[in-house]
Structures are given as C-alpha cells and as structure tokens.
Amino acid sequence: MKIGFLASGRGSNMQAVIDACRQGKINAVPVAVVSNNSGSGAMERAEKEGLARYHLSSVTHPDPADLDRAIVEALERHGTDLVLLAGYMKKLGPATLERFKGRILNIHPALLPKFGGPGMYGRRVHEAVLAAGEKESGVSIHIVDADYDTGPVIAQERVPVLPGDTPDSLAARVLEQEHRLLTATLGRIASGELPLP
Numbered sequence: 001m002k003i004g005f006l007a008s009g010r011g012s013n014m015q016a017v018i019d020a021c022r023q024g025k026i027n028a029v030p031v032a033v034v035s036n037n038s039g040s041g042a043m044e045r046a047e048k049e050g051l052a053r054y055h056l057s058s059v060t061h062p063d064p065a066d067l068d069r070a071i072v073e074a075l076e077r078h079g080t081d082l083v084l085l086a087g088y089m090k091k092l093g094p095a096t097l098e099r100f101k102g103r104i105l106n107i108h109p110a111l112l113p114k115f116g117g118p119g120m121y122g123r124r125v126h127e128a129v130l131a132a133g134e135k136e137s138g139v140s141i142h143i144v145d146a147d148y149d150t151g152p153v154i155a156q157e158r159v160p161v162l163p164g165d166t167p168d169s170l171a172a173r174v175l176e177q178e179h180r181l182l183t184a185t186l187g188r189i190a191s192g193e194l195p196l197p
C-alpha cells in the first residue's frame, strides 16, 4: 500500500504514520506529500524524510480545475493507493475525489458527527467541545466525500474532557490519541484486517 499525504500544517499525524511505516507497524510505504502551504511543517518533515514534495495551491494553480488535476497527477506519479488528509485545510476537487473514491481518509479531532463541518478545525473544535460542556471528546477517522467531515466513520476513540481543561490541554490529549488511532487504523487497513468499503 502506497500512502500519499495532503497536509497544510504541522504534519504531526503524517510524521506518526511515516514513523510507523518505517518501523514496520504499518505494512505500507509513504510516497509523497502535497501541501497548499510551501512553508508548512509537513513540507519540512517531507524533506527530512526524503519524500517527494509538491506545493500545489491557488498560487501555483489559480484555476481550481487545474489544481485538482495537478493533485491527481502528483499522487498518481508515485502510485498512491491511499490518500491521507493529515491536517489538510482545503476542499478536494471532483477529479481527486473520483480518482481516489473510497480511498481518501481524513482524521478529525472530535467525535463526529458532533463538532465537525465548515469552520470546525484546529483550536475551534476544542473550544466548541468545552463550550458545550461535553464530558468527552475524541478522534474520528472517516472516508472523505465531497463535504467537510461527512463521509462514513471507520474508526473512533474517546478521550475524556477533564476539569480545568483549556482548548490547548484538550487538544494535546486528543492529539496523542490521534497518532495512536491513526497508526493502528492504517495498520489494520494495510494488513487487510479492516477492509475499506
């Protein structure tokens, strides 16, 4: 299984997956990273790891259809089987969605369908969880469709909200669980234990 990443930011989930592949915990090969942000942590990590890197954005491709095609081409060039959105902040275009239908996964730092959708990303998710007085939050991994955070959930793990939590303390606890659930889930997918629908 060849994994291609789309990442906009820090890239810690991407790194956890790369490490797990290198350690043989996921029977897969990380092949390429596409980022809309040329200075992102994800791009720096990709360079250190010797992965192919592509900065593809509305700056490099002002026409959305061109950008969509360029993303497909970059992923195809490396024989990508599975696309992982690891903190990718942009919506995918129809060509990418069609070419990798059912083979694009996203990780979200809450228990979907709660606290997902447009505008629910990063710190905002954890602020909303705390504002709602939730006793627990968690991590969701889902198959990506044309909307934000709406495709079928394939793995979920709960994380407690503790008294005195701030968005940052909750985010840190959730992030640890993200790395664990993501690597475990990809391990199960790669071994055939968790077939994608």
Ligand code: GRF
Residues within 6 Å of the ligand: 007, 009, 010, 011, 012, 013, 014, 086, 087, 088, 107, 108, 109, 122, 175, 178
């Ligand atoms: C994670 O919280 C992930 O769930 C969300 O974006 C964040 C990305 O963090 N989709 P990182 O770039 O993997 O460190």
